[in-house]
Amino acid sequence: MSLDVSLRATLPDFRLDLAFETSATGITALFGPSGAGKSLTLRHLAGLERAEAGHVRLGSRTLFDASAGLFTRPRDRRIGLVFQEYALFPHLDVRANVAFGLHDRPRDARYRRVDELLSLMDLEGYGGRNPRSLSGGERQRVAIARALAPEPELLLLDEPFAALDFRVRGDLRRALGEIQRHTSVPMILVTHALDDVRALADTLVLMDQGRVVTTGPTVSVLEDPPSADAAALVGSALRAT
Amino acid sequence: MSPLALSFWVALNATVLATVVGLPLAWLLARKSIPGRDVLAVLVLLPMVLPPTVLGYGLLLVLGQGGVVGGWAESLGLGRIVFSRTGAIIAAFVASAPFMIRAAQAGFEQVDPAYEEAARTLGRGEIAIWLTVTLPLAWRAVLAGLALTFARAVGEFGATVMVAGSIPGRTRTASLAIYDHVQAGRMDEAGMLALVLTGAAGLALLVLTRVGRGPGW
Numbered sequence: 001m002s003l004d005v006s007l008r009a010t011l012p013d014f015r016l017d018l019a020f021e022t023s024a025t026g027i028t029a030l031f032g033p034s035g036a037g038k039s040l041t042l043r044h045l046a047g048l049e050r051a052e053a054g055h056v057r058l059g060s061r062t063l064f065d066a067s068a069g070l071f072t073r074p075r076d077r078r079i080g081l082v083f084q085e086y087a088l089f090p091h092l093d094v095r096a097n098v099a100f101g102l103h104d105r106p107r108d109a110r111y112r113r114v115d116e117l118l119s120l121m122d123l124e125g126y127g128g129r130n131p132r133s134l135s136g137g138e139r140q141r142v143a144i145a146r147a148l149a150p151e152p153e154l155l156l157l158d159e160p161f162a163a164l165d166f167r168v169r170g171d172l173r174r175a176l177g178e179i180q181r182h183t184s185v186p187m188i189l190v191t192h193a194l195d196d197v198r199a200l201a202d203t204l205v206l207m208d209q210g211r212v213v214t215t216g217p218t219v220s221v222l223e224d225p226p227s228a229d230a231a232a233l234v235g236s237a238l239r240a241t
Numbered sequence: 242m243s244p245l246a247l248s249f250w251v252a253l254n255a256t257v258l259a260t261v262v263g264l265p266l267a268w269l270l271a272r273k274s275i276p277g278r279d280v281l282a283v284l285v286l287l288p289m290v291l292p293p294t295v296l297g298y299g300l301l302l303v304l305g306q307g308g309v310v311g312g313w314a315e316s317l318g319l320g321r322i323v324f325s326r327t328g329a330i331i332a333a334f335v336a337s338a339p340f341m342i343r344a345a346q347a348g349f350e351q352v353d354p355a356y357e358e359a360a361r362t363l364g365r366g367e368i369a370i371w372l373t374v375t376l377p378l379a380w381r382a383v384l385a386g387l388a389l390t391f392a393r394a395v396g397e398f399g400a401t402v403m404v405a406g407s408i409p410g411r412t413r414t415a416s417l418a419i420y421d422h423v424q425a426g427r428m429d430e431a432g433m434l435a436l437v438l439t440g441a442a443g444l445a446l447l448v449l450t451r452v453g454r455g456p457g458w
Contacts, residue, residue: 048358074361081362087355091377101363150364 001025001153001186006054007044016040016051018212022203024058024154024186027177029201029218031191032233036207038190039084042156045188046081047074058154080147080185082157086139088131094118094142095127101150117145120182122175137168141175148183157189161196173199194237198222206230242410244418245437251326251401251414252394255333259341259390264383267345268371272354289339293399300332300404322404329405329412336400337393341386348382349375384452388445395438 003024009016016037022028030038043049045056047063050071056064058079063072088097098117102110118124121141131139140160147155160176161169177200180187191197197204197218204218214221214230225231242250269275270282288296304311304322311322322328352375360370376383398416405412407421415434422431 046358046362048361074358075364075366077362079362081359083355083359085355087353087359089356089359089374089378100360100365103365103369146359146363 001059002057003028003045003154003186003188004055004057005041005045007041007051007056008053009040009044009049009051014040014210016044016210018207018210019054020205020212020215022205022215024188026202027180027187027189027200028203028205029189029191029197030205030207031194031197031201031237032207032213033236034192035209036192037210038192038207039158041207042081042158042188042190045154046079046156047072047077048081078150078153080150080152080155082140082143082147082155082160084158084160084162086131086143086163088139088142088146090130090132092131093127094123094129094131094134097131097142098145098149100146113149117149120179121145136164137172140164140172144176144179148179148185152185155185155187157187159190159192161191161193169195176200194240206233208233244413244415244434247326247329247410247413248395248415248438251329251333251397252337252391254330255337255394255397256341256387256391258330258334259338259394260387263338263341263386263390264345264376267342268349268375270342271346271349285342286339288335289343293336293397294403296336297332297400297403300328300335300400304328304331304404324404324406324408324412326405326411329401329414332400332404333394333397336397337390340389340393344382344386344389345379348379348386351382352378381452385449388449392442392445395441 001024002021004021006019007016014037018037018041030041032038040049044051044064051064051066053066054064055062055066062070063077064070089100092100095114095118098114099110102113105113114127118127121144123138123141123145126134126138126142131142134142144157161172164172173196176187189196189200201218203215204221205215206213206221208229213233214226216226221230222234225234266285270278270285275281301323302308306312306315306321306323314320314322322331356374356378357370360374365373396416397414398420401412401414402417407413407417413421415438419431419434422428422434
């Protein structure tokens with residue numbers, strides 16, 4: 001499934017002006033220094049922001065087209081989003097959090113789907129727990145389960161490892177890769193850590209200051225940056241790790 | 242109806258009205274950048290700071306026979322609003338609704354918008370999100386608003402006496418009856434009513450304090 005994005009949005013102190021196209025299979029990373037506009041781009045894909053100009057096309061569906069005045073609401077996009085701080089509903093237990101997006105399914109189907117996800121995410125026995133009683137890694141798994149529950153066509157993850165202890169990062173990276181292979185839901189993740197990109201991303205969208213510098217297979221962008229700008233960004237990211 | 246029963250009946254109706262009208266308004270003020278938002282915020286809070294007689298005078302203009310609402314109600318055959326129980330309820334509603342709106346607005350502002358956004362990406366509609374996410378997360382503030390609104394409505398005096406008068410059995414609520422008793426030198430009767438009102442208000446505040454101390458979300 002292809003993802004074709006073009007966005008122009010002016011904020012009081014920031015300007016987003018970018019375009020990229022990816023096959024959106026496997027895992028795509030939006031990578032760049034902080035202030036590159038990565039999370040903002042993710043919000044545009046989810047439909048939580050509306051750009052002044054541009055378009056978002058996912059497969060055969062046009063989700064946004066400014067010139068045609070077309071804008072699909074987030075609830076109709078079938079795109080899951082895992083928030084940076086997870087945004088798990090604190091007044092609902094784990095089971096109700098995961099079931100939240102399944103409101104239009106019959107009760108039996110809803111229960112089955114929740115059980116399936118809790119088992120996939122290694123969360124059996126956690127159904128009755130309150131999200132606040134969970135560790136960071138457990139919360140992240142609940143957030144992914146909740147976003148996957150309504151079977152989205154695309155899953156977005158905003159800095160999925162930023163809030164976590166470095167010791168559990170490796171485990172969770174591996175887990176995310178396995179989930180992707182198991183569900184085959186295409187994922188786009190935002191990160192400023194080169195380790196995440198190397199370990200997970202098939203495709204890399206390199207961003208800086210609201211622009212896309214280059215897009216391509218991760219290995220080739222990292223090893224053979226196609227432009228001086230790209231080389232400088234990769235170089236400074238390498239030095240930072 | 243006895244003055245006490247009337248007070249509680251009027252306050253109950255006013256509180257229900259303040260909740261139905263106030264919660265959506267509070268949410269609008271907390272979440273949406275609508276044109277004229279500041280003007281709306283001022284209008285909504287004005288009854289809190291106006292002298293009750295000014296409020297009563299304004300309500301008389303609107304609800305009286307020559308007023309917009311009063312004339313309209315009579316042309317529909319709904320009868321007179323001023324000097325009726327409906328008038329007393331409206332006076333109590335206008336005087337007490339700002340307490341609900343203020344408390345609920347503060348409560349809604351405390352709810353992280355990320356929760357509502359997460360619910361949107363999970364396919365929920367706006368009304369469902371409001372009922373299942375926003376309201377449950379702001380319930381403490383809403384409950385505080387309910388208690389304050391009810392207490393204020395029970396104690397309403399100035400606007401009520403101007404709009405609804407003090408007709409025994411119809412519009413004479415407990416706070417009006419206390420005044421009449423004192424005027425007539427019946428201090429014992431006034432004292433009894435005063436005691437009950439003080440007790441009820443104290444109880445409401447106690448419940449509020451307890452609720453406020455519980456675990457927050």
